[in-house]
Amino acid sequence: MQTLNVVVASRSRAAVDSLAACLAKHDEYKVKVRVIANGHEDPLFGVRELPDLLLLHYSTGSSELNYLAENGLREKLALIVCGPLDDPDAMRLAMRAGARDYLPDNTSESDLIASVARVHEDMQRARTSAAAKLIVVVNGKGGSGASFLATNFAHSLVVDGGARVTLIDLDLQFGGLFRYLDLKPKVGILQALESAHELDEVSAQAFTCEHSSGLRLLAAPSKFLTMADSVSIDKLEAVMDSYLSLNDYVVADSPARLDAVTELCFSRADFIMLITQQSLPHIQDSARQIQLLTSEVGISKQRISVVVNRWSANAEIQADDIKKALRVDELFTVPNSYKIATESINAGIPVAEISRTAPLTKGIRKLQAIVDDPDNKPDPGFLQRLMPNFLGG
Template sequence: MRHPLKILLAGRPNLAFSELEALLSNQRQFLVTARAIGNGEDKSISELESAFNAVVLVLDKDWRGMLSACFPKETPSGKPLLVVGPPGDTELLRMAMRLGGRDFFTLPPTGDELIPALDRLATEEHDRHGGLSARVTTFMNGKGGSGASICAANYAHILAERRDRRVVLLDFEMQFGSLCTYFNLQSRSGLVRALEMVDSLDESALQGYTQKHPSGLYLLSAAAEGLVLPDDIHEERVAKLFGVLDEAFEDLVIDLPRRIDQASAAVLDRSDRVMLVVQQTVAHLQEIKRLVGVLDGVLGITPDRLLVIVNRYQKRGELTLKDFSGALPGVRVEGLPNDYANVSQSINLGIPLLQHAPRSPFCKSLLALEESFAQVDKPGSTPPRRGPLAWLPRAH
């Protein structure tokens, strides 16, 4: 997962500053905090920049006073500094370079040059911290009631139990979350509270919001009390929470409701893989085709990041995996067999399938699915042509 670049946007409150704030805030790869200068409570850049990866400073024709406030004693910025100011002012350009300015952009602000420059900074920051960090796998129903939650719960448990990885399972169903019942844990609003307190949250404080299963899997659940509306969950808080979780865990597995809003878009955008769970009917095929179109065409989630899981698959069903594959070009399609008795018992007992029925068809198929990803994720590896899923029903 790539962290969003944390940007401090500083400048005098005016039209150009507001336009630039709106421009950068619409870019999902950035996490922007705007700080207005000239309100009588000015702090220097050095006092503010420690929490950010880069500083974008917006200056107007009265730039000398702002620079004096931002850089007392002309102390250079300790973080990459990008300056936006009036054109044709060579004195300003020299001063910006003296303060450590990396790039200079002229007013009025546009994204044609500034956004690529910030993207380059994001890449450098990403590489500086060792490249890829926590993997994010999101499960989402392609049509309601398809079984995304049971798939997410057991997939996360397999990662923790079999791979011995630090895994957290997030229940983003804020109103009627039920993942706790799959592990015989008491429901509590840990995820909601963590989002509320995310500005002061760190790895140590995070322990107070999670629940730990004996397997080593951690759970951030929701919907224990009160009513949380989708509009109450802000994209910025989701991004900040992911940053904290990334420091503590190797894998984030997310059960995401079938809903497209700002919060879910933030989750999907930061997901390495999105597992779309459907069942074997024409209605499900029509719905998943529409959903994939929205994810790709609107949110930019390309087909190579998607996997469609046909849950409760039966060879004699009215549709085959090839039907799904043919309707979804470029999207991988897999089947999980109909194993109602074992899955139902697992849910009722609150015991994951890997413990309750490790030889059950559903569990064996999910294990093989996880194994196929483990092979692909090995450094320098390529997907096998006929790997551990060869014995499973799959589309060709």
């Protein structure tokens, strides 16, 4: 369980001590107290690390609630006020400040804990739903460009989206993603698997190598022959959990074959990008891959996005043919750009660092639509508030 950091603030030392004592009985709350001195209106004045919750004990006539109502709560800070029940002004100010609850200043311990527990639950829920997304990239046929696109897509999430991203090379035998980024890993996924159950933030990061863009790679150096079937699934789960907890996105480049390793990753994936090309053999193999993923691994088709790489508007097979053959409603395309792709691969430089505006770079950037979460789009009410003129409100 994640701890809830609480600051208990009041002008009265006795009040902070008694509220803090109730919370301190619960291990999941980490409590700091603050006695507000004369002259300070901001109850968090001088607090360096913003807590998750401010529990403010308020007495009529002091100015903290007014300050919070006027200045607004800082992002992600929850507020609970304990104050007099016969003070409607205080309640109104608490409401304006965005308080989650208004408790009587002589609140019972159980009411206080129930109120704090609600904030804690909401915070945990928000953290899990904001957890990292796993994107598994796989080809329908060898050579379609899965490894190339996985690397450049992960790079784009970092440089265009400002996200924390780890790219994982799941090809335990022939993995070569490090070459696409000109990195020289000494350790990688095999060492991470050996320490799977002891991984913490520091050791997990130490098994990756960092590209100058900030993208991290958990590589699969090919010095050792590793059979996917000898990998413990328990350990692989722990490794995945660990990198998911450290990132906004984990992008895994997967071999096409189904084995214990790839099956686990496919089944845990939030999004699967199936990379194919505009030729009959590519389409036939991709149809077979989709069928395996849906019927053997039990993945819902909505989680699979088809990306047609090396797209050309003049090819004989066009989008509608591919949609029909693969039974999908939507296709993503990445243009054929032999020159810049070759230059990128030979030099180990992501395409966006060769050109920000090349059609290939733009095509890769557009793949972000696959992972855009519709729930994260601001609602119109929010926009209306921010830009009333723009929206004519």
